[in-house]
Structures are given as structure tokens and as C-alpha cells.
Amino acid sequence: MKVRARDPKEVWEEEFESSPSRDDGVETSTISGIPLKPLYTSTDLPKRDEELPGRYPYTRGIHPGGYRGRLWTMRQFSGFATAEETNKRYKYLLANGQTGLSVAFDMPTLMGQDSDAPTSRGEIGHCGVAIDSLADMETLFDGIPLGEITTSMTINSPAAILLCMYIAVAEKQGVPASTLGGTLQNDILKEFIAQKEFIFPPAPSMRLVVDSIEYCAKEVPKWNTISISGYHIREAGSTAAQELAFTLADGMAYVDACLERGMRIDDFASRLSFFFDAHIDFFEEIAKFRAARRIWARWMRDRYGAQEERSLKLRFHTQTAGVSLTAQQPELNIARTAIEPLAAVLGGTQSLHTNAMDEVLALPTDKAARLALRTQQLLAYETGVANTIDPLGGSYFIESLTDEMERQAEVYFKRIEELGGVIPAIEASFFQKEIADAAFRYQQELEQKRRLMVGVNEFTVDDEEPMEILRIDPKLEGEQVARVQEVRRKRDQARCSKALAGLRKAAAGTDNLMPYILESVRAYATEGEIMNTLIDVFGIYTETAVI
């Protein structure tokens, strides 16, 4: 009698079913809720033509050389209190091997307010640097040659103003705008969706974004005009698939707006950049990054008819997940912030920020900030992961998960389209509800210990030493207030008033506002004055909160 040889996979399956399983009650799905098989095999490998780096659809990377050609940029986000203090920190980081600057602004600056506005009290310098006028910007970059470095500025509603300030500082250094390199976050849609740093209503907000993209396409062609962000969406509680889908949908909304303005896709698409979260569920993140590249390339080519290769290549910056950090046993954050950037590197990020271990409670100390940078250097030079391009390509698991991410994103794109697009979806609170639901679901899973946060809901210790954290000197607030008032006293008032009047007139019309903002900035109009001029014309937005 002939016995048929059994499929080894069937045998394994039987053995798996009959072997004991862990009973700790912890979920085996991804942190976003994607169910995972215990094993992926060759049958899980999607059938497709072999993908290669630098070739459409760029799943394996946008450059044929990967990190062999050039490592990712180590770009640590930083800024606190005053321009003078931050300038010192920048010089410290550059001296220690950081390869690009990244500016964090304080809340009043992010919200378009001067330091002497009543609602700025108590908020100055806590989460970034206070910039009230061109004078502060000059101090911030004092002794730093803007022609030789690239700078990322994390600001949204007032982004155009800060970009103009950067251009004006470069002017004074003798550096022409056409050579300036860097990135402006400038992603207002995700503010409505997640971070809530909006000021104006959606339509004029979009106009400002398109103005900046249009202006830079001609005058500052090396500048990445927008960093379309998923990070904040994820930090607000979304799943990885939502982060992916909502970010790319926002990207398409910006593309639509620029095309409506009359720009050609290949004139601006290559300067759109992206910004993702690197969360703690390792493989899901890698799949997310790979799927992002593939989806974007496909939409750019098929939907928007982009012809040039560089228009199809999704470039992104990554930051390790702030929400994954714990105040309890914070040294463990060092380990978290080693695993998370590893996912980003295996996912092919172009630039990377690693959080410092003490950031749950305050801005990082020098030592913690340096350690975070060193972690990237360790990844780059000790672990060997940069030696092979897309090393997980071909993995049954990763390829299968990449496809799943792509599929889930496409489902969301359809729903957003049914709602009439991103802005109608925002006004219908679609994204906000998805995010709030996901956040609540995750919290419940934590409370039920179906997901663990080591040190928080399990493996806790009772007697923790309070951490040494960075304190902002409260007298810096008074100094900053004095400084902005001095700027107002000392400037050419006639020139400033004329510039603001010109801006107001242009805002009520359809001109590109960038030249008017630039002139106002050169005349030392303060950020608050410029914003208030625009608020007079555009109005202020109140959100419909969904809980």
C-alpha cells in the first residue's frame, strides 16, 4: 500500500494546533488590530513581478543604492525657550555629528501668537523655541551657514511666515533662496484631523499651503514644501492603517489643490514629502512604510499622470512614537527608541528622529538628547542593517503584511471619496471619530491587560526615583516678552505698516501671499501681527468635537 507523502505545512499546522499555547491573555494581533498568523510560508507570498529598489512602484526603496548610496539623515527635532539657547543646542548637536537641523517651536509660535499676547502667558519656550520676529530667527541661526545645512521646520498654520523668515535670514547671510534646502511641515489638513493647531478655516488654510508650494516651485526649488504627516494622526490614537490611509489621502488633497491652482504635477510633486510615526509594533511599521511607497507611486502615475520618476517617489521622515514612551522606568524608553528606529531603517526612511528617554515629561536634557542621536549612529554603523537594501524584502510575512496594509488603505480611500473628499470628511468628523474610537479601543485593551505597556500596566515597580528633567527657566519668559516689545519699538514703523496693509489687501484677493508675507517679515512685523492681519480676512475656525 502506498502512503501519500503529507504536505509538511499540513503536518506543521497539526503540530501547532496540538501544542500548548501561551496563556498570558495578551493579544497576538498587531497593535493596530491586524490579526496575525502564527506562521507565514511560501503560499503567503503575493504573486507579483519581482520588485527592485529604485524601480516603480518603489516598494523596496526609492533609490537603487539604498543606504549604500547614502545613509538616512539624522535629524533630531529640537528647540526650547529662546533662540539663543536653541542656537547653542544646535551647535552642540552639529558638532556631535547631527547632519541636519530640525526646529521645534513653542506653543505661542505654533499658534501664531506673540510672546506678549495674554494667552501666551505660561506657555513660552516650554515645547520649543519662541520666535516672534525676524530678529529671533536671526539669533536662532547665528553662526550657522544656511547654505551648507538643511533645516526642517515643524510648524503648520503660520508655516508660510516662518519659511519667509528663514529666507530673509539666508538673504542676510548672502545665501540665495534658490540654494536653500530643507522642509516645512506646513500640513494643515492633519491639524484639523489630529493635532488641532489650526487657526483659519480649511479653505484659506489650503490657499496658504498652495501659495507656499507654488512660490517655492519657482523661487526655492530645493525646498520640501510640505511634510504630509501621519505622525500626529498616529499619536492621536489611530491605527497604522489609518495613519497610512489618512496621510496619503491628505497628500492627494494637496495635489488636487495644486492642480486646481493650475500647476503641473511634475512641477511640484517631487517636493512633497511625508512624515510617519515609528511605533513599537515592529513588523507592522515596516510593512506600512513599504506600502506607502507603493501606493503613492501608483496613484501619482495612474491617477495624476505624473511623468517624471521623481514625482512618483515617496520620501519620508520618521519619528519614533512619543506615545510609546513611559514615565515609569523611563530607562526602558532607550530600548524602545532603539527598536522603533530600526523599523524605520528597515522600512527605508530618508530621515529619522529618535526620541530621548525623558521626553514623556519634558524637553530632553543634553545627555538624553545626545544618547538618542548615538542610537541612530549605532544603528548605522554597528548593526549592519544598512548594508543591504530592503533586507526584509521577500519575507513571506513582510510581503503579506505590506499587501494587507495596502488593501486596508484602499478601503479607506474609497470611504473618503464617498464622503466627497478629505475636507468634507473632516467637516463630517470622519477622521476624528475613527481616531477617537481607535484610541478608546486601545485604552480598553490596556485596561484589560490584553496589551501591555511594560512598567505601566505590568512589571511595575513601586519606588521609582523621580527623573531629573529639563526645566525651562521662568525668567526667560519675561526676557522674550521684552525682546518682542523692543523689536516693535525699534523697527521702521512706516515700512511695517505698509507691508501689513499690502498683505491684508492681497489676502482679500487671489494673489500668492508669499511675497507679501516676505516683505512683512523683512519689515520686522511680528508673527502675531501677520497672523492677526490674516485672521481679519480669513476668520477663525472652531472644530466640531467628536469624542
Place this chain on the structure above:
Amino acid sequence: MTAETAVRPVRIVVAKVGLDGHDRGVKVVARALRDAGYEVIYTGLRQTPEMVVDAALQEDAQVIGLSIHSGAHMTLFPAVVQELKRRKATDIVVFGGGIIPEDDIAALKKKGVAQLFTPGTPLQDIVNWLRERFPEGSR
């Protein structure tokens, strides 16, 4: 014959004061409080201390819950307590959460904040604390 008076559910005004917009935590807490039987009046982002207290008075709330992630807590929490004093409503209990270091918690409690919950606090802890302070008035 009098109508039997119902138990008075505890009403809590929940808000974010200051400029920061990180509302993930405050929304999760609002839901948890609702699920625990409280009436939660959510007044949203960018509230000033005056606005929060005024809302609490109109809504006859017994509790104010604030969430602050911007580092401005040492200014804003005391400002709310001050405003309650000014409006002669010091019986309203103030609690909160957010990015608040340990030593600041102690200082804020001295200034009249009843309790502060740091990141990672289980929602049940917040509910239990409220139940202890207001034994009648929630399920």
C-alpha cells in the same frame, strides 16, 4: 405628595486650557467618565480659566477636569483655582492630567488642585477617585 427626588448625577466640566491641542487623553477620559455614569460637559480646546469656570457655574458642575500637555500647567491650574475663588465657587473640585512632573504635582496640590493623574494612569483609577469623593451620584 411629593415626587421622589432622583439621585443627582455628578456633572463634570472637562476641558483643555492653554494652547495645546493634544486631546487624545481628555477624550478617552471623557468616554470613561460617561461609561461610569457621569454627565460630562466637554468644552473643548483652547479654553481660558475664565471660560472653564464660567461653564462650570452655568452647568452646576461639581468637578472640573483639565488636561494640559504644553508645560504651562504651573500657570494654568492655579489660574483656574484663582478664578473659582473670585467667583466664590471654591467648592468645585479641580483635578487634571497631562505632562506634569512629580514635584510640580506636589506644588499644584498645595495650590488647591485636588488630584493629578500622570500618563499611564488606568482610567479605573480616575473613576475610583471620583467615586470616593462623590459617593452618591453615579452608578
Place this chain on the structure above:
Amino acid sequence: MVDELSDTELARRFRAGDIRALARAISLVERRDPSVRALEEAPQGKGRGAQVVGFTGAPGTGKSTLVDALVALLRKKGRSVAVIATDPNSPFTGGAILGDRIRMQRHALDPKVFIRSMGARGHLGGLSLAAREAIRLLGAFGFDEVILETVGVGQSELEVAAVADTTVVVLTPNLGDGVQMIKAGILEIADIFVVNKADLEGHQRVVMELRGMLSLNTPSARGAGAQKPWKPPIIPTVAARQDGIEELWVAVEAHRKYLESSGRARELAESGLKDETAEVVAELARQQARLALGEDASLTRDLVKDGTPYRTAEQILSRIGSAGRKRRGS
């Protein structure tokens, strides 16, 4: 203010214009506490108290923004306004998230604007009894106008109509399958229709469909009788831009004029009080029934034996009746 005030002290502060006393009084009526009922009487010479405009409509129609815009208009006209915004409580936990005042931020700190969020609290008969008392309190306190805003779920629009002098039903172009989606009964209760977000596509279609449905409807309900009936106008608005709000207010005032001149105001006031009385009786009877069923084991035994409630109900009613007679000394 100490947590529990004496009735007299609360009344004194209420009459002195202390907002907190007003707020506390409203909490008491929400609890169905009778101790502040005396405060509901309109002060001498103040006439009939506040006028009530009710707003109802499906979620997402922008009611809160509309109310916010109307409050702004009324304030410009120098009128003081109180808004009651209702949200449903969870029937399971009893809790609620009341988020309507977010849309009215610009009136924060205006002492002539009072905003109160009320959970429907699973009151059988919804919020109408507590809301009616709250409205009387607000009028007695001195507010010129009261706006009642509810989400159009369950029976809430009927409750609003029962309580408001003028009922505004709010629609928008994004209604999915169009005006057919509107529940039965809405057409009858609306004194005014608002089509908000009128800048959106589909707005004209909603207006036309609405006109069509209204013309088919015989004007009954609120416009009954030999008098010339009231034809509900359809007002397009873009509340977010403050467009159409003046027209809305003109319609409200026209409706009020109509109510006075046609005598409907008096009819509605009388029928309103009768309805309310019946509801109060029902509320009291319900409470007595619960009490009796909770305390009297023999009553429950018989009830279970019967398997139907009717005999037991009659028994309870006659007990209530005889207790009343006993109290009145007959």
C-alpha cells in the same frame, strides 16, 4: 457657595440674579425636586416670561452652529438669551457626554448668554417636564429668549414641539436619500424649516422636495381651525458665515405675531399646560406605583398570579385616590 443651600437662601440668591443659584435651581428640577417650583412664577409685571424657540434636526445638520449664529444676532439686538442643549444619556450607565456648548465659544463670558447642557436622563416622556420647569426658571430669572436645541433622535422632536412656541426643523443637503429620510411627524411639527449649509450642492433639491411634501400635506396640526393656517417658510442659511440668520429671525417674529393675532398662542398655552399637567400626574402616579410595587409584597404576589398588570394598576390608582382624599380630610 456651600453645597447644600437652604431653600430660602437659594431663592434669595436666585432673585438677586446669582447665576449659580439659577444653575442650581435647574439641577434641582432635573432631579424632579419640587423645592424651587415657587421660583418658576414670573415676577410681578413681567408678563409671560421668556419666549421659546426650539431647534431640532438630525445630527450633522449644524444645529449648534445655527443656534450660535442666532445668539449672536439676538445679542446684537440687545436681547438676553438662554440656550438649553440636550443630549441623550446612556440608558445603561446613566452617563452622558454633553458637547454642544463647544460651538458657542464666542458667547463664553457674555453675562447675558446662559448655556445649559441637559442630558435626557431617560426620563420617560423624555426631557419635557424638566425642560418646561427650566424654561420657566430662565424666564423668571430674566432672560428674554430661550432656545431649546435637541438632536432629532427618538421622539425628541415631538418633545421640543410640545415645549417651544416656535419649532424650527433643520435640514441640510447631505441628507443621504434626501427629504424622504425625514421622519413622519416632522412636517407637522415644524413652524419653520431651515436648510443649513445652503452653500453645498443639492441645496436647491432639498428645498424643492420639501416644498413638494408641504403642498401635499393638508395644513393641520399647529395651524388647525377656521383661521388662516400658518405656512411654514423654508429658510436657506449658511450658519458658519452668519448668512440667512436675519431672515430666520424675521420668520420667528412673524410666527409669533401669527400666534398672537390668530389666538393660537392662548390655545397652545392652555393645551400646553393641560399636557404638562397630564405628564406630571403620570410622573407622580408612576413613582407611587414603583413605591407600592417595591414595598407591598402581597400586591406583587397577586400581580404575578394574574400575569397581567391591569387589576394591580387599578388597585394602585385607587390607593392613590384614597390617600389623596384622606389628606384633604374627606
